[in-house]
Amino acid sequence: MREILKLIVVLTAFCTVSAFSLAFVKEATKDRIEYQKLKMLVAPAVKAVFPSYDNDPIMERIKVKLGKKEIVTVFPAKRGGKLIGIGYETMGSGHGGPVEVMLALSPEGKILGVKVVKHAETPGIGTKATDSEEFLSQFKGKGLGSKIALTAAGGEIEAVSGATESSTAITEAVSKGMELFLKVKDQIKG
Amino acid sequence: MEQEVWSFSDYLLLIVSGVLVNNILLIRFLGNCPFLGVSKRMDTAVGMTFGVIFVLTCVGPITWFVEHYLLVPFDIVYLETLAFILTIAVFVQLVEFVIKKMSPALYRGLGIYLPLITTNCCILGTCFYNIRFKFGFIPTIIFSFASALGFGLALIIMAGIRERFHYARIPKCFQDTSIGLITAGLIGLSFYAFAGLAK
Amino acid sequence: MDGGRFIKEFTKGLWSDIPPFRFVLGLCPTLACTTTVRDGFGMGMCLTFVLVCSNILISLLRKVIPDQVRIACFIVVVATFVIIVELTTQAFFYPLYMALGIFIPLIVVNCIPLGRAEAFAKKNPVFYSLADGLGMGIGYTMSLTSLAIFREIFGKGTFLYHHIMWSGFEPFSFLQKPPGAFVCLGLMLGLMNLIGGGKK
Numbered sequence: 001m002r003e004i005l006k007l008i009v010v011l012t013a014f015c016t017v018s019a020f021s022l023a024f025v026k027e028a029t030k031d032r033i034e035y036q037k038l039k040m041l042v043a044p045a046v047k048a049v050f051p052s053y054d055n056d057p058i059m060e061r062i063k064v065k066l067g068k069k070e071i072v073t074v075f076p077a078k079r080g081g082k083l084i085g086i087g088y089e090t091m092g093s094g095h096g097g098p099v100e101v102m103l104a105l106s107p108e109g110k111i112l113g114v115k116v117v118k119h120a121e122t123p124g125i126g127t128k129a130t131d132s133e134e135f136l137s138q139f140k141g142k143g144l145g146s147k148i149a150l151t152a153a154g155g156e157i158e159a160v161s162g163a164t165e166s167s168t169a170i171t172e173a174v175s176k177g178m179e180l181f182l183k184v185k186d187q188i189k190g
Numbered sequence: 191m192e193q194e195v196w197s198f199s200d201y202l203l204l205i206v207s208g209v210l211v212n213n214i215l216l217i218r219f220l221g222n223c224p225f226l227g228v229s230k231r232m233d234t235a236v237g238m239t240f241g242v243i244f245v246l247t248c249v250g251p252i253t254w255f256v257e258h259y260l261l262v263p264f265d266i267v268y269l270e271t272l273a274f275i276l277t278i279a280v281f282v283q284l285v286e287f288v289i290k291k292m293s294p295a296l297y298r299g300l301g302i303y304l305p306l307i308t309t310n311c312c313i314l315g316t317c318f319y320n321i322r323f324k325f326g327f328i329p330t331i332i333f334s335f336a337s338a339l340g341f342g343l344a345l346i347i348m349a350g351i352r353e354r355f356h357y358a359r360i361p362k363c364f365q366d367t368s369i370g371l372i373t374a375g376l377i378g379l380s381f382y383a384f385a386g387l388a389k
Numbered sequence: 390m391d392g393g394r395f396i397k398e399f400t401k402g403l404w405s406d407i408p409p410f411r412f413v414l415g416l417c418p419t420l421a422c423t424t425t426v427r428d429g430f431g432m433g434m435c436l437t438f439v440l441v442c443s444n445i446l447i448s449l450l451r452k453v454i455p456d457q458v459r460i461a462c463f464i465v466v467v468a469t470f471v472i473i474v475e476l477t478t479q480a481f482f483y484p485l486y487m488a489l490g491i492f493i494p495l496i497v498v499n500c501i502p503l504g505r506a507e508a509f510a511k512k513n514p515v516f517y518s519l520a521d522g523l524g525m526g527i528g529y530t531m532s533l534t535s536l537a538i539f540r541e542i543f544g545k546g547t548f549l550y551h552h553i554m555w556s557g558f559e560p561f562s563f564l565q566k567p568p569g570a571f572v573c574l575g576l577m578l579g580l581m582n583l584i585g586g587g588k589k
Binding site: 003015032 | 453454455457458462465468469472473476477479480483487
Binding site: 269315 | 416461475491573575578
């Protein structure tokens with residue numbers, strides 16, 4: 001009986017120590033791993049939507065809580081220590097599924113740039129909108145007051161012909177993003 | 191290979207992919223240590239094959255359960271490595287115990303391979319692939335079975351060839367493991383003929 | 390503390406008992422992770438870390454581990470260090486982590502840490518177990534790196550991702566594919582036997 005007890009105690013001790021040390025290492029590396037994963041996913045988009053900056057927006061990312069469950073990861077871009085813009089991801093529903101867009105705004109709420117991060121649009125058709133610099137640059141300069149919508153819906157954005165659904169999805173994403181801006185800005189110190 | 195609905199032909203392709211196109215041993219590199227040790231004779235090769243097929247087809251789904259009902263809900267997916275290897279070790283230990291009790295004859299034929307199978311990379315590796323490829327429950331069973339089948343196929347082909355080596359004049363420095371590896375490479379090259387059948 | 394014995398245990402892993410050539414163990418990563426020098430060296434380092442740590446810990450605890458459950462205890466120890474390595478590479482060497490893929494967690498079933506635990510660490514004091522682990526680990530790293538150097542330079546034309554071959558060079562891409570790995574390793578092993586004057 002003592003034999004079996006000893007076996008159980010030793011094994012349990014091993015597993016407990018193992019579990020604790022692993023939990024510790026996991027906590028210690030969590031941030032860094034998230035940084036690496038994000039860097040792989042969104043670094044090109046972050047680079048594309050801001051004008052020149054000299055910090056590391058992904059490293060300095062801030063998690064902003066909106067409402068009960070929603071958390072938005074905001075990437076701040078700075079020049080000389082001063083905040084020149086914030087970027088975050090928003091989503092619209094496109095032809096093949098959700099379209100994820102990186103939206104960058106200046107502290108005054110003017111759009112600095114828009115870039116599509118992930119989508120499932122048809123190559124050659126929907127991608128005429130998602131990959132088009134011309135289409136995406138239409139959003140630049142628009143502020144909180146302007147109506148972000150396609151011309152067909154009374155707005156100022158011209159859709160890419162033949163890629164209306166994708167154009168709508170992107171516009172929808174940007175518009176949703178604009179709505180979030182004030183809430184997000186509140187929780188970030190300049 | 192993430193799919194919502196699997197048709198019969200999808201399963202067939204999965205088997206072809208696992209056994210031939212992406213042969214677990216010759217293409218994915220898993221299971222090499224016992225491969226070279228056990229493939230010298232046909233009878234040991236066949237014994238190991240049956241052992242692997244049995245263990246992997248059972249353990250694949252079991253570890254799938256562990257992942258989806260234990261690790262994911264409790265957000266401890268980083269413990270995957272530990273959880274899987276312990277599951278495999280415990281399973282093999284239980285099986286060894288049962289076989290010993292139930293059929294000493296079977297134990298003599300098969301039982302000695304069981305501890306070797308625990309540390310066989312292809313078992314743990316296939317369990318990882320089941321998760322990485324995001325398979326559902328049934329595809330997991332099929333893929334595990336197909337991988338084991340592929341392992342066995344490569345092993346038996348190898349054993350058949352190596353038994354002939356007794357009659358070949360091989361330079362001393364290439365004997366045994368060295369020529370075994372080169373042969374494995376050439377067999378693997380022939381499996382490339384299947385590339386393009388399935389992804 | 391016998392310095393001479395320390396040297397002896399350390400150096401045997403570097404030539405006479407070098408894995409995977411003399412001790413035919415740990416073949417899977419040798420074949421899979423040597424397409425580039427960075428991957429081969431990285432894998433070797435990961436395994437060395439796990440091997441040294443587990444050898445030390447198992448040697449320290451060798452009087453406490455009951456014999457009947459020793460394999461289970463070894464597995465827990467090795468797996469713990471493997472997960473630590475996994476998390477650390479993910480955090481600090483992300484491209485390497487993506488390249489090595491499932492082979493980092495597969496270190497747990499790599500015959501080298503478990504094999505050395507069973508054959509050496511459970512019977513020997515910490516000082517020598519450290520030497521054994523370090524020697525085998527560095528030997529393994531050297532093997533992997535040299536195989537990787539060959540496969541990268543001739544199979545891809547690069548070294549550490551810098552192009553170093555002349556511009557008309559057509560890479561022998563067979564070396565980068567699985568069959569090439571087998572053949573390459575087999576030839577290297579044969580060569581080593583030739584130089585070393587036969588195997589044990």
